[in-house]
Amino acid sequence: MHLKRFADATPYDAPNHWGVAGLRLQGFEDGGPENQWIGFSKFLPGGGAGPDSTPFEKVYVVLSGEMTVEVNGTETVLGPMDSCTIPPGEMRRIENKTHDVCKMLVVIPYPDGKRPE
Numbered sequence: 001m002h003l004k005r006f007a008d009a010t011p012y013d014a015p016n017h018w019g020v021a022g023l024r025l026q027g028f029e030d031g032g033p034e035n036q037w038i039g040f041s042k043f044l045p046g047g048g049a050g051p052d053s054t055p056f057e058k059v060y061v062v063l064s065g066e067m068t069v070e071v072n073g074t075e076t077v078l079g080p081m082d083s084c085t086i087p088p089g090e091m092r093r094i095e096n097k098t099h100d101v102c103k104m105l106v107v108i109p110y111p112d113g114k115r116p117e
Helices: none
Strands: 010-012 016-027 036-052 058-064 067-071 074-078 083-086 092-095 101-107
Touching: 036 067, 058 067, 067 083, 074 083
Parallel strands: none
Antiparallel strands: 010 016, 016 036, 036 092, 036 101, 058 083, 058 101, 067 074, 067 092
16 A cells, blocks of 8 residues: 555646646655556636646546536536546646635546656
8 A cells, every 4th residue: 555645745737727736646656556646636716727638538526616627619517526537639628617716636647658667
């Protein structure tokens, strides 16, 4: 088992994101997950990301608040414990359109499919 306490999570900056504070809960460390990493993001009102796409899939899980996800011109609002998968190459934009903070987990595979050495 690889244990990492929330107090030991490290901040990270994601490209093309604004109004967000991200913490890496698991990943990119010895003994951590081999195939993906887990991020915890707090999006301020008006915060978001995109539009962009990645060559690998992502999973978003909203823990609290709401996040609007736009794909192909269609907006979907995710609420607490809602989740979605963004397939590889799919263009998406996300934005917290509320006056409350949105807390979200993000599960992303390593770019080459395996933890960097």
